[in-house]
Amino acid sequence: xxxxxxxxxxxxxxxxxxxxxxxxxxxxxxxxxxxxxxxxxxxxxxxxxxxxxxxxxxxxxxxxxxxxxxxxxxxxxxxxxxxxxxxxxxxxxxxxxxxxxxxxxxxxxxxxxxxxxxxxxxxxxxxxxxxxxxxxxxxxxxxxxxxxxxxxxxxxxxxxxxxxxxxxxxxxxxxxxxxxxxxxxxxxxxxxxxxxxxxxxxxxxxxxxxxxxxxxxxxxxxxxxxxxxxxxxxxxxxxxxxxxxxxxxxxxxxxxxxxxxxxxxxxxxxxxxxxxxxxxxxxxxxxxxxxxxxxxxxxxxxxxxxxxxxxxxxxxxxxxxxxxxxxxxxxxxxxxxxxxxxxxxxxxxxxxxxxxxxxxxxxxxxxxxxxxxxxxxxxxxxxxxxxxxxxxxx
Numbered sequence: 001x002x003x004x005x006x007x008x009x010x011x012x013x014x015x016x017x018x019x020x021x022x023x024x025x026x027x028x029x030x031x032x033x034x035x036x037x038x039x040x041x042x043x044x045x046x047x048x049x050x051x052x053x054x055x056x057x058x059x060x061x062x063x064x065x066x067x068x069x070x071x072x073x074x075x076x077x078x079x080x081x082x083x084x085x086x087x088x089x090x091x092x093x094x095x096x097x098x099x100x101x102x103x104x105x106x107x108x109x110x111x112x113x114x115x116x117x118x119x120x121x122x123x124x125x126x127x128x129x130x131x132x133x134x135x136x137x138x139x140x141x142x143x144x145x146x147x148x149x150x151x152x153x154x155x156x157x158x159x160x161x162x163x164x165x166x167x168x169x170x171x172x173x174x175x176x177x178x179x180x181x182x183x184x185x186x187x188x189x190x191x192x193x194x195x196x197x198x199x200x201x202x203x204x205x206x207x208x209x210x211x212x213x214x215x216x217x218x219x220x221x222x223x224x225x226x227x228x229x230x231x232x233x234x235x236x237x238x239x240x241x242x243x244x245x246x247x248x249x250x251x252x253x254x255x256x257x258x259x260x261x262x263x264x265x266x267x268x269x270x271x272x273x274x275x276x277x278x279x280x281x282x283x284x285x286x287x288x289x290x291x292x293x294x295x296x297x298x299x300x301x302x303x304x305x306x307x308x309x310x311x312x313x314x315x316x317x318x319x320x321x322x323x324x325x326x327x328x329x330x331x332x333x334x335x336x337x338x339x340x341x342x343x344x345x346x347x348x349x350x351x352x353x354x355x356x357x358x359x360x361x362x363x364x365x366x367x368x369x370x371x372x373x374x375x376x377x378x379x380x381x382x383x384x385x386x387x388x389x390x391x392x393x394x
Contacts, residue, residue: 012115012122016322019333024125024325026334027154028107031127031321034153035105038146040129043104045087047111051079054086061278062086065112080111084126085316086304092132093310101133107321117293121322128298130316137249140282140300140315141256147296147317148261151286155328156295158288161265164254165272165283167299168246169232173219176240177212187216191271194220215239223269226254232270246281253282275299284317288327295323337379338362339391340372352382352389 009015016024032042048069055063065082081087084106092102107127115122129146131139144162151160170191174184183206190199199220203213218235222228229251236243247270254266274283274297281300288295298317341353343366356363364378372378380391 010122012112012120014121014123020325022335023328023330023332024321027325027328028125028127028321030153031150032105032107034149035129035146038103038129038142040103040105040146043088043091043106044108045081045084045091045106047109048078048080049087051077053090054079054081056086056090061275065114067111067113082110082112083318084108084110084128085130085301085318088130088316089132089304089314092312092314098133101131101139103129103131105129119291119293121320124320125322126318127321127324128316128318130314132312132314135302135313137252137256139313141253141260143298143315143317144253144257144284145260147284147286147298147319148257148264150317150319151288151296151324154324155330156288156324157329158290158327159265160263161267161287161289162257162261163267163269163272163285163287163294164250165269165274166246166250166281167273167276167279167283168249168281169236169243169270170219170273170276172240172242172246173212173215173236176243177208177216179206179208188273188276191220192273194271196220211238220271222271224267226251226266226268228268228270249282275301278304282315291327295319295327335362338364338377339380339382340375340378340394341365341382342384343368348389349384356382 036042051066051068054066062082067080067082069078069080070076071078088104088106092098092104096102105128107125110124110126112120112122112124127150129143131143148160148162170188179187187199187202190202199217203217206213215235222232222235229247232247233244236247250268254268257264258266272283274285278301279299280302283297283299285294285297287293296317296319298315300313300315302313303311304314339356339361341363342349353363353365362377363382364372366372379394381394383390383392
């Protein structure tokens with residue numbers, strides 16, 4: 001590597017410099033305090049652990065995104081986490097072992113072998129919350145509400161949209177259609193791309209009931225406002241009861257969220273199967289006008305703890321703290337001006353500096369014969385007048 005390249009970072013990886021670093025840290029504290037006020041307990045899993053633990057069960061979907069390395073102590077294969085959720089599932093199953101509902105929150109770095117999209121970082125600062133031990137509408141509404149409160153607390157002023165879907169609709173339609181595993185996988189890939197011409201060709205080659213084929217042909221078109229649910233009920237009227245139960249579930253959640261967040265637009269996409277192998281029920285994502293990717297997302301994943309020996313109901317969401325800070329309308333540095341203190345180690349001077357810092361002031365002490373790089377941040381000066389110390393505006 002050339003000398004000029006040694007200080008360059010890999011693609012998709014960036015330093016966080018002042019004042020943005022202060023903004024992100026302040027936002028982290030604000031969000032963790034928000035989660036604490038809702039009763040969510042903070043956990044701090046390690047950045048790396050045994051690869052089998054990170055990729056157990058539904059974590060297998062993270063395999064390609066996970067960096068692998070050999071532990072020089074044990075010789076075992078380790079992984080650097082690409083998502084904190086599997087770690088929280090391990091904690092819930094083996095470290096906490098609560099019988100009732102458990103609420104956890106976290107904020108920590110994750111590392112991806114490749115960016116999730118063109119706008120994404122390869123080292124997001126993942127922040128999120130998860131609720132274990134309750135299956136039903138109330139816990140899903142709570143988690144989605146907390147996700148939206150996260151965006152509001154982040155100072156995002158752009159209009160927000162909430163995208164709602166349910167993987168149970170697709171799963172039960174597949175069960176009705178009786179497709180092979182290979183056929184289901186092929187249809188799923190085309191559905192995710194909303195590739196309507198390819199879906200039409202694929203369905204024409206299937207030997208299945210015409211009514212079932214009509215349902216599969218219309219599924220990728222079932223996206224839009226609340227009228228989508230009415231269209232789906234008509235289309236799936238004679239489908240298995242579980243399909244319509246999933247539609248009813250979406251409608252009930254949407255109604256409750258509309259009451260709590262009337263300013264958030266709702267969008268339904270019944271063909272949205274993000275994390276299909278990961279989620280077991282409702283899936284959701286939040287968007288901000290002017291930003292082309294989801295800024296927070298989550299869903300229900302009741303099977304996540306099965307391979308850890310405790311398959312408890314679970315629902316949660318996560319976001320990239322750095323993205324939230326980028327979208328925040330607040331100032332990069334919300335601190336007030338600093339106080340410039342003179343150089344010296346006299347006990348009375350140090351005592352006065354410590355006193356001001358204890359009062360919450362930011363005090364920058366000069367160093368002999370050195371010009372301060374951050375002098376511009378100072379708006380007052382600490383001066384000695386006789387026996388007293390006074391503050392003077394700069």
